[in-house]
Amino acid sequence: MAFKDHFSRDSKEYAEYRPSYPEELFAWLASVGPGREMAWDAGTGNGQAAVALAAHYEHVIASDPSDKQIDAASRHPRIEYRVAAEIAGLVERSADLVTVAQALHWFDRPTFWNEVRRVLRPGGVIAVWCYELQQVSPEVDAVINRFYRDTVGPYWTPDRKLVEEGYRTIEFPFEEFAPPLFSMATEWTLEHQVGYLGTWSAVGKYRKEKGSDPVELVLPELERVWGKRTRRVEWPLSVRAGRV
Numbered sequence: 514m515a516f517k518d519h520f521s522r523d524s525k526e527y528a529e530y531r532p533s534y535p536e537e538l539f540a541w542l543a544s545v546g547p548g549r550e551m552a553w554d555a556g557t558g559n560g561q562a563a564v565a566l567a568a569h570y571e572h573v574i575a576s577d578p579s580d581k582q583i584d585a586a587s588r589h590p591r592i593e594y595r596v597a598a599e600i601a602g603l604v605e606r607s608a609d610l611v612t613v614a615q616a617l618h619w620f621d622r623p624t625f626w627n628e629v630r631r632v633l634r635p636g637g638v639i640a641v642w643c644y645e646l647q648q649v650s651p652e653v654d655a656v657i658n659r660f661y662r663d664t665v666g667p668y669w670t671p672d673r674k675l676v677e678e679g680y681r682t683i684e685f686p687f688e689e690f691a692p693p694l695f696s697m698a699t700e701w702t703l704e705h706q707v708g709y710l711g712t713w714s715a716v717g718k719y720r721k722e723k724g725s726d727p728v729e730l731v732l733p734e735l736e737r738v739w740g741k742r743t744r745r746v747e748w749p750l751s752v753r754a755g756r757v
Contacts, residue, residue: 530708532748534562534614538642538695543569545690545754546609547636553601553608555625556616560586560594566612567591574608576601599625603632613641617680618672626686633757639687640755643676644697644748652738660710660731668715668722679751687755695750703739706746707732 539562543549552570554563556577563575567589576597577583583594595601599621611629613620629639646661648654675683701709710716710728719727 526708526712530705530712531559531561532644532647532697532699532709532746534565534642534750535695535697536565536568537693538750538752539565539569541693541695542566542610542612542638542640542754546638547634548609551608552610552612553603553632554612554614555599555601556613556619557586557594558582558614558616560589560592562612562614563587563592563594564589566610570609574601574603600628603628605631606634608632609634609637611637611639615643615676617641617643617683618675622683629687630757635757637757638754639757640692640752641680641683641685642695642750642752643680644750645677645679646748648747648749649744650738653735653744656731656734656738657710660727660735661715664727664730665713665715665719668718670714673715680753681751683753685753685755687757689753689755692752692754695752697748697750699746700743701746702743703736703741706739706744707735 549570551572551574552566554560554566554573554575557563557575558577559582560575563573564587566573571591573589573592574595575586575592576595577586578596578598580596583596586594611633633639646654646657649657707728710731716727
């Protein structure tokens with residue numbers, strides 16, 4: 514099973530509208546590994562996690578199977594981008610840390626786990642995380658939840674269930690240890706919220722199959738409950754971490 518690419522079509526929108534991970538997460542990851550020489554961010558997408566890792570590691574290899582995502586990724590002198598899926602050509606026992614941000618459900622996991630064991634140094638850390646639906650207000654959340662479940666629900670791949678379960682049901686063949694609690698938070702306008710919905714893989718599949726944009730169906734109701742204000746948006750992160 515090959516790594517599934519559902520995001521090449523909207524790589525620029527993905528880079529613009531996806532929320533940012535908390536700096537505290539990356540500081541913690543750097544503190545629990547054996548060193549800070551090299552990190553590998555697999556399934557990097559637009560390089561969001563890779564850029565954050567570059568503040569803590571001398572060298573970051575960031576890989577993604579989508580060349581369009583890599584082309585749209587943020588550049589940094591410490592980051593080396595590679596178009597690759599579960600195997601990115603790392604030297605054996607060269608990485609202090611391997612991360613996967615919101616992408617593990619697309620992976621051929623047995624292949625990836627074997628590669629993680631090969632490239633991590635003794636005591637090296639593997640960390641994977643995901644986030645599900647945002648939390649804004651009861652009124653906004655109800656509209657988004659209906660859109661997620663009813664409008665584009667049939668267009669999510671079966672792998673989406675793994676995200677809904679916070680990756681807790683995924684096999685994790687490492688010496689697991691408990692991370693602190695982390696969450697993402699930002700201030701968004703309605704325009705940014707609508708842009709974010711457009712990055713959902715189920716929305717992209719709906720557009721492709723039906724030839725229309727499902728976001729237009731939810732927009733009137735979302736405009737009504739959101740208003741003209743900027744709102745705080747939060748996502749709890751589900752993080753799993755382990756060592757070889």
